[in-house]
Amino acid sequence: MTFRLHNFFRSSTSTRLRAALNLKGIEYDYVAYALRKGETRTAGFLSMNPAGLVPVLEREDGSALVQSLAIIEWLDETQPGPRLLPEDPDGRARVRALAYMIACEIHPLNNLRVLNRLADQFGADEAAQKAWFHHWVETTFEALEVMLAQDSRTGRFCHGDTPGLADCCLYAQVWNNRRFDINTGRWPTIARIFDALDALPAFRDAAPPNQPDGA
Ligand SMILES: N[C@@H](CCC(=O)N[C@@H](CS)C(=O)NCC(=O)O)C(=O)O
Numbered sequence: 272m273t274f275r276l277h278n279f280f281r282s283s284t285s286t287r288l289r290a291a292l293n294l295k296g297i298e299y300d301y302v303a304y305a306l307r308k309g310e311t312r313t314a315g316f317l318s319m320n321p322a323g324l325v326p327v328l329e330r331e332d333g334s335a336l337v338q339s340l341a342i343i344e345w346l347d348e349t350q351p352g353p354r355l356l357p358e359d360p361d362g363r364a365r366v367r368a369l370a371y372m373i374a375c376e377i378h379p380l381n382n383l384r385v386l387n388r389l390a391d392q393f394g395a396d397e398a399a400q401k402a403w404f405h406h407w408v409e410t411t412f413e414a415l416e417v418m419l420a421q422d423s424r425t426g427r428f429c430h431g432d433t434p435g436l437a438d439c440c441l442y443a444q445v446w447n448n449r450r451f452d453i454n455t456g457r458w459p460t461i462a463r464i465f466d467a468l469d470a471l472p473a474f475r476d477a478a479p480p481n482q483p484d485g486a
Pocket residue numbers: 281282283284285306311323324325326337338339340374382383384385
């Protein structure tokens with residue numbers, strides 16, 4: 272099956288999906304959209320995802336999958352390659368919990384459209400938007416650090432020594448944090464896992480600066 276990935280280099284939801292595709296060894300055509308130029312608001316894009324958000328994974332029959340975590344789980348269930356979620360229910364619950372902390376409790380609060388809304392509705396300037404972004408990252412990363420540092424199931428990566436769904440989310444979020452000058456060194460376990468992931472080609476090749484529209 273061939274795939275087209277509709278995405279944006281700096282989008283963390285796109286980064287997490289790129290990492291998952293790479294881990295699975297799946298090749299894809301890269302289609303770039305500049306979010307700030309409104310390129311995901313065209314009729315063509317909205318016919319794939321009425322929400323106007325990236326990423327979208329288009330399959331060869333033209334059907335589109337949306338929502339990065341749903342796409343990653345679909346890939347895991349249908350495509351060969353290393354498993355991104357553990358086999359055991361307890362392990363799956365833990366990996367999903369770590370992933371959702373980032374995907375549900377940081378990303379939606381710090382998304383571009385939320386920062387834009389803060390500016391439009393409340394007059395938040397760049398400094399205020401940055402403080403907002405820091406607040407929600409710090410709130411969750413403090414807890415994430417404890418959960419990772421105190422659980423013996425944490426290994427080289429978030430869950431054992433094989434990278435998976437939670438690692439895709441963590442890696443992408445740390446890249447996003449850098450744009451807002453957040454130093455991950457404050458959270459030693461998260462920093463260690465990020466460094467281990469960054470040494471893997473699957474993750475490095477998914478990183479924002481290594482994309483065609485990010486060069
Ligand atoms: N929950 C969705 C979120 C998708 C999303 O919000 N994507 C962002 C980029 S990271 C986007 O397209 N933002 C455009 C905007 O905020 O206008 C997912 O995981 O795929």
